[in-house]
Amino acid sequence: MAREACVVRQTRETQIRCTINLDGSGKYTVETPSGFFTHMLESFACHGRFDLDLAVQGDVHVDLHHTVEDTGLVLGMAIDRALGERTGIERAGFWLFPMDEALTQVAIDLGGRPFSVVRGNLPQTHLGNFSTDLVHDFLYGLSVGLRANVHVHFLYGRSAHHLIEAMFKGLGKALRSAVRVTGERVPSTKGQI
Numbered sequence: 515m516a517r518e519a520c521v522v523r524q525t526r527e528t529q530i531r532c533t534i535n536l537d538g539s540g541k542y543t544v545e546t547p548s549g550f551f552t553h554m555l556e557s558f559a560c561h562g563r564f565d566l567d568l569a570v571q572g573d574v575h576v577d578l579h580h581t582v583e584d585t586g587l588v589l590g591m592a593i594d595r596a597l598g599e600r601t602g603i604e605r606a607g608f609w610l611f612p613m614d615e616a617l618t619q620v621a622i623d624l625g626g627r628p629f630s631v632v633r634g635n636l637p638q639t640h641l642g643n644f645s646t647d648l649v650h651d652f653l654y655g656l657s658v659g660l661r662a663n664v665h666v667h668f669l670y671g672r673s674a675h676h677l678i679e680a681m682f683k684g685l686g687k688a689l690r691s692a693v694r695v696t697g698e699r700v701p702s703t704k705g706q707i
Contacts, residue, residue: 517693518565523588527580528572532592536693539567544553546570546585548578549583550644555683557586562686583651590659597693598625605701609692611684616671618680620688623663626707630657634668636677646674649681653681661707 517536543558544566546552559566568589572581597603608621618634630653636646649666657664665686670678700706 516661517596518599519592521588521592523584523591525569525584526573528584530571530584530588531569531672532585532588533567533569534589534592534596534690535565536593536596540565541561542566544568547572547574547581548644549581550642551648552584554679555589557679558686560657560686561683562603562690563623564686564688564690572604578648582644582648583655586652586655586657587659588655588688589657590662592659593689593693594660595618597624599700600707601609601700602695603697604692605707607688607693608664608685609684609691610686611672611680611687612630612671613676613680613683616618616667616673616676616680618671618677619667620681620684621663621665622685622688623651624660624692625663625702626659626661627677628661629661629663630654631665632668633666634670634677636668636673636674637672641675646678651677665695 520533523530540560544555555584606623
């Protein structure tokens with residue numbers, strides 16, 4: 515059975531359509547109002563080997579906040595839907611991703627409770643039209659939609675671009691590990707997630 519799903523969200527602030535296949539090969543089509551954000555989401559899909567079709571529009575005349583947070587929410591909802599009851603999945607994943615001088619750590623638990631934590635400093639405040647504090651908003655939206663704990667630690671690096679790109683690549687790798695089917699039962703002492 516294919517683990518794929520499509521979620522559409524249309525509000526007065528954002529219009530987002532996301533289709534994901536968790537057992538894909540890393541093919542992606544991503545369109546957002548931010549070249550940097552588009553590149554990060556492409557890196558996530560490529561390194562997680564998820565097939566991702568994502569079209570995002572938002573009220574960028576205000577700023578990118580609603581757009582980025584809602585994209586995280588919709589992406590999380592699509593992954594959650596594709597996982598179904600989460601039967602047999604590994605559930606947790608961890609990745610330490612280097613990119614040149616930068617090193618970022620990502621850990622995720624698909625245990626059903628949303629929470630996001632971001633630690634460490636980003637040396638630049640903007641990358642194109644993308645404010646680097648939007649990383650927090652994206653991860654918050656993702657954790658809520660996915661019903662997951664998502665922890666990121668920017669360990670060190672000179673370039674905010676490299677630190678954030680390492681985060682998105684590491685997020686793809688950690689999530690790929692967490693969604694991997696390794697058993698036949700729901701991985702919880704409760705019997706459900």
